[in-house]
Amino acid sequence: MKTFYSPAHLLHAPKEEFEAGRLSPAVEVPERAERVRAEIERRKVGPILPPRRFGDDPILRVHGARFVSFLRAAYDDWRTRYPDDTADAIPSAWPARGMRLNASDIESRLGSYGSDTATPITRGTFEAAQAAVDVALSAAEAIHGGEGAAFALTRPPGHHASGDLFGGYCYFNNVAVAAQWLADRGLRPAILDVDYHHGNGTQAIFYARADVLFVSIHADPAFAFPHFLGFGDERGEGEGEGLNLNLPLPRFTAWDRYAEALQTALRRVREFSPDVLLVSLGLDTFEADPISHFRLGREDYFRLGEAIAGLCKPTLFAFEGGYNLEALSEITVNVLEGFAGH
Ligand code: SP5
Ligand code: ZN
Numbered sequence: 001m002k003t004f005y006s007p008a009h010l011l012h013a014p015k016e017e018f019e020a021g022r023l024s025p026a027v028e029v030p031e032r033a034e035r036v037r038a039e040i041e042r043r044k045v046g047p048i049l050p051p052r053r054f055g056d057d058p059i060l061r062v063h064g065a066r067f068v069s070f071l072r073a074a075y076d077d078w079r080t081r082y083p084d085d086t087a088d089a090i091p092s093a094w095p096a097r098g099m100r101l102n103a104s105d106i107e108s109r110l111g112s113y114g115s116d117t118a119t120p121i122t123r124g125t126f127e128a129a130q131a132a133v134d135v136a137l138s139a140a141e142a143i144h145g146g147e148g149a150a151f152a153l154t155r156p157p158g159h160h161a162s163g164d165l166f167g168g169y170c171y172f173n174n175v176a177v178a179a180q181w182l183a184d185r186g187l188r189p190a191i192l193d194v195d196y197h198h199g200n201g202t203q204a205i206f207y208a209r210a211d212v213l214f215v216s217i218h219a220d221p222a223f224a225f226p227h228f229l230g231f232g233d234e235r236g237e238g239e240g241e242g243l244n245l246n247l248p249l250p251r252f253t254a255w256d257r258y259a260e261a262l263q264t265a266l267r268r269v270r271e272f273s274p275d276v277l278l279v280s281l282g283l284d285t286f287e288a289d290p291i292s293h294f295r296l297g298r299e300d301y302f303r304l305g306e307a308i309a310g311l312c313k314p315t316l317f318a319f320e321g322g323y324n325l326e327a328l329s330e331i332t333v334n335v336l337e338g339f340a341g342h
Helices: 007-011 030-042 065-081 106-113 125-144 174-183 200-206 255-272 300-309 325-340
Strands: 002-004 016-019 022-025 149-152 189-193 213-219 244-249 276-281 315-319
Touching (some): 002 125, 007 030, 030 325, 065 106, 065 125, 125 149, 149 325, 174 189, 174 200, 174 315, 189 255, 315 325
Parallel strands (some): 149 315, 189 213, 189 276, 276 315
Antiparallel strands (some): 016 022
């Protein structure tokens, strides 16, 4: 299996996030992708290739032009506002109920386009996010060209970013842009999101769409991030009615219960009969993940890959969350090997 990877992700290295009432060390760090890259070499998954540049157009098929302009300028605007400081840009006020959406200065723009305080914009964030999209698109192009599978080692992740919101460590929705690119070439994409957290951004982007299926297995938002989307009664709307499937699970879910949800998800994907499958591959379902509460073990990730392979579809895996630095690379490659049948 080919892996697509860009060192430009190193440009996005936030030191801290504001979470649980305090600034804490960032968990979405460059070392994540560097470790996975090394393990892919060590276990000989296949060649590691650089992405090509696709430019803004495929991004603009999914994200609003104002949102893209905001992200492009955000760090410089922030530095201009706070010239004698070095802190990264983090929103601190939002247009909450009863207020007016006003995206004039950098503070109001951060609050208008940002959804939480854990997703800092640093000097290199835009370039890294753009490269992550190119990585996902290059994998999509490989699959469009006839590859049976590809791994997009995307960082920063994407599934919490919607058409005009960044958050949950995500800026551009890598998987959504890749799915749209494939749909624009006449293919019928299904997206399976197995990150611990609900892919609220991806769901929002395709919620009213009949041509893209979104299925997500995740921690119940009744107790987990993103808190405000991902409930079981969200089934799509308009033409997209019935084309969104959320499978929220309780705290401490282990493989047996997870596997049941996975079978339900795979049944729905099969019924949709896609031309191509995109997997939002979060590894934060691991039992020792530092911010999550499922209990999948190392070996379970082989089973996950194998089960996905059972669909017999061209498959694009895109890296999302997963924060246990010691286990992350091993369990990521377990999925890829399980899929490839090693
Ligand atoms: C891509 C992805 O996995 N994004 C996840 C973003 C989650 N951000 C907030 C998580 C809150 C978890 N709180 C645990 C407290 C440990 N300090
Ligand atoms: Zn996650």
